[in-house]
Amino acid sequence: MIPILMKMHIREKDKNKIKLYFPLICIWILMAAVMIALSPLILIAALISWPLGYGRSLLLIGPRLLTVIGALSGLVVQVEGSDEKVYIYIK
Amino acid sequence: MSEERRKILEMLAEGKINTDEAEKLLAAISADEPEKKEKQPDSGAEKQSPKYLRVVVEPAPDNKEGEKVNIRVPMKLLRAGIKLASVVPVDVQGKVDEALKEKGIKLDLSQITEDNLEEIVESLSDLTVDVEGKEKVRIFCE
Known part of the structure; x- marks a missing residue:
């Protein structure tokens, strides 16, 4: 399942607390549109650069990148100091 | 040692079967054991892959x-x-x-x-x- 929401909490001493709930689904829709638009160009570039050894990489980098994005769900990064606290959670 | 193997060895010791028969029986049991292991459901002790x-x-x-x-x-x-x-x-x-x-x-x-x-x-x-x-x-x- 692709990640749909990113929670980000930032707290700094003597400053306002920031709580951000970012709907990642918007980015994925935008990315999908860009990838579809670019796919013919990528295909041509892959064919041209195939003899140089970059063709396979160009063809596979898109799907593999999508796999990485899809696997982000469940990632937690939490850093807490004496003055500040950062919490990022990808749901 | 499994119960079946123990029985075969006991029969051999008592002279009820000879060594060739015992060997055949043990070979038959050995052939059945991998199938049994495959059929066994996953035990709780089996290590789960980490997430x-x-x-x-x-x-x-x-x-x-x-x-x-x-x-x-x-x-x-x-x-x-x-x-x-x-x-x-x-x-x-x-x-x-x-x-x-x-x-x-x-x-x-x-x-x-x-x-x-x-x-x-x-x-x-x-x-x-x-x-x-x-x-x-x-x-x-x-």
Whole structure:
């Protein structure tokens, strides 16, 4: 399942607390549109650069990148100091 | 030793069967055993594959200025990352390897393939690193 929401909490001493709930689904829709638009160009570039050894990489980098994005769900990064606290959670 | 094997050996000891018959019976049992093992349901003792790699850094009790770090990386992200690294062009992989060597890490990215990917991730399940100094660092899988 692709990640749909990113929670980000930032707290700094003597400053306002920031709580951000970012709907990642918007980015994925935008990315999908860009990838579809670019796919013919990528295909041509892959064919041209195939003899140089970059063709396979160009063809596979898109799907593999999508796999990485899809696997982000469940990632937690939490850093807490004496003055500040950062919490990022990808749901 | 299984009950069936014990009975065959007892029969052999009592002289009810000869050595050839005992050998045949033991061979028949050996042939049946792998099938039985396959049919056995997964036992609870069987190790489950971990879902997350955790990195936890905590300051020592006397260190009040230290930072707490808690990172949870999904195992599927590691798998996807390794798969992504496998499509990096060979000459770029060489540059990455050289940069890692300069940092004292001997790692050949070209040796990491999709075939041994699962083996690498499975090996991580046994990984536990505990370092205690000014900060307590724990790396483990859960």
